[in-house]
Amino acid sequence: MLFKKILYRGALKLERIISPDVNKALEILNKGEKASAAELQNMRNRAFVDLVSHAYKNVPYYREVMDQHGISPSSVQCLEDISRFPVLTKEDIRKSKTKLRAANIGDTDCCIRRSGGTTGEPIATYVDRLSRALETYSFFRGLQWMGWKPGLSMISLFGGSLGKSVKTSVREKIKAFILGDVFLPAFEIDEYTASHYFDVIHKSSPCVIIGYASALFNLSTYAEQKRVSDFRVKAVFSTAEVMPADWLKKISNTFGCPVLSYYGCGEVNSLGYQYKQGSPYIIPDEHVHLETIPLKNKSCDESEEILVTSLYNKAQPLIRYLNGDKGKIMAPGTNHPTRMTIDPLDGRTSDMLMREDGTFLSSSIAPHAIFITQLPVRRYQFIQWEKNLIEFRYDSEKDHIPHSSLNEIAGILKAHMGNSLTVRFHQGDDFILSPNGKHRIVIQKAGTDQ
Missing domain, CATH: 3.40.50.12780 (ANL, N-terminal domain)
Incomplete structure (x- = not known):
């Protein structure tokens, strides 16, 4: 040391x-x-x-x-002018x-x-x-x-x-x-x-x-x-x-x-x-x-x-x-x-994904997959309806995203959740929000009342 x-x-x-x-x-x-x-x-x-x-x-x-x-540059004298x-x-x-x-x-x-x-x-x-x-x-x-x-x-x-x-x-x-x-x-x-x-x-x-x-x-x-x-x-x-x-x-x-x-x-x-x-x-x-x-x-x-x-x-x-x-x-x-100081900090809430054997996968797999693939999306959300079914909703920056790019997303999920996983894709902006209106990147409904 x-x-x-x-x-x-x-x-x-x-x-x-x-x-x-x-x-x-x-x-x-x-x-x-x-x-x-x-x-x-x-x-x-x-x-x-x-x-x-x-x-x-x-x-x-x-x-x-x-x-x-x-706003002229000379009129900005301190951070109070940031407003x-x-x-x-x-x-x-x-x-x-x-x-x-x-x-x-x-x-x-x-x-x-x-x-x-x-x-x-x-x-x-x-x-x-x-x-x-x-x-x-x-x-x-x-x-x-x-x-x-x-x-x-x-x-x-x-x-x-x-x-x-x-x-x-x-x-x-x-x-x-x-x-x-x-x-x-x-x-x-x-x-x-x-x-x-x-x-x-x-x-x-x-x-x-x-x-x-x-x-x-x-x-x-x-x-x-x-x-x-x-x-x-x-x-x-x-x-x-x-x-x-x-x-x-x-x-x-x-x-x-x-x-x-x-x-x-x-x-x-x-x-x-x-x-x-x-x-x-x-x-x-x-x-x-x-x-x-x-x-x-x-x-x-x-x-x-x-x-x-x-x-x-x-x-x-x-x-x-x-x-x-x-x-x-x-x-x-x-x-x-x-x-x-920040007091309090209300962070980003998301559910964990559930594997077929009942173990859990970190919700951070979602931004990780987007980062790795560089998918051109404005907003996105992963919804797990069943243990072997995940829906990927996305609002695209382009009119069309190639299937090969979407398949990369599916491949990353399957690598960590099993090849029996089905990934469904839905383009649009109809995301599920929390009761207080927050956007969550992962929603896990497998095994819950739907």
Whole structure:
């Protein structure tokens, strides 16, 4: 552990020398970590004013929007002026994809980030190198807020072997070694593979486990069934799905450690981290601004819709982006002396899929399948009517999606649920909503009253 801790610090120093963007990102984060609430707010104000000036000069979409709303760059003095900007929706991003791209930043200076759409609406965005570095290193800092320390192994419980690249670069292998990052496919946990997973966890201990809430719950269920214990797990971190209270209790009891969650979205990563089990989420304010707008017909106690502004992404600025999540944003001094927090965060609720043998598959298989296939859909939903029957409903961006692309979706589901599975396809926008009007990407009706 000490050796890997030294390696981590050495690699960080090397990254700062090799990459000016990494060096700048770490300077921003380190300054923010030591700043008072007022100093941190001044940092954010300067970043926002600079972003707006850049957007007006180089991004056609924002030049048009600002002219339409009577916003001149010189009139924007601080983050309070953000309320003058209109909300940016997923549909706006799709329609204005080209206009949202900065004319002075080429494709080679940014990466394309495609989400699987955990809210049911996949989207593609462009992220420049500085913003990507800020997200990456605020993520590692966030993990440290949660209890991870450099040198401590990380067991990653995400995706499946179908989504894991066969070819891994030397750089990625070195990074995984330094971080002690061990990948275990989340969608392939069953009574036969579980023992191997427990062996890996024991051999990698002491460690933290990171993964989908449903995959962590499945793993704890098999540990209970197989009477596996004596884990040396320091903490369990969940993301992408809501963590029900009974799941949290079971996972915590199984691994004998706290269970915390962190929050992000496909378009802007690293948005919030719990510092202890059940706590509010601390926002890494240096690189992102979160605010909320009221829901229609809401009561005073209900959460509001979250708007996200990435303060440094100049490749494709996202100002007041409506990402589909709900919560409440609390001011500095409420839950944290210098930072804003999310309290509460109403995450994305979905059912797990049921296999023929009665075991369950994480609902995160849905965005995983969309991400792997890059299916051009605005919105989607998987409905399991029977154990061997799933209906895939989708609102397509195109008039027609080839059968071969849809068959890829069916193939991924069958690989994890069995070849006897029938997958039905339905194009349209008639999705099933929850009683409170929320869109869920997976609805499981097998074995329930229909």
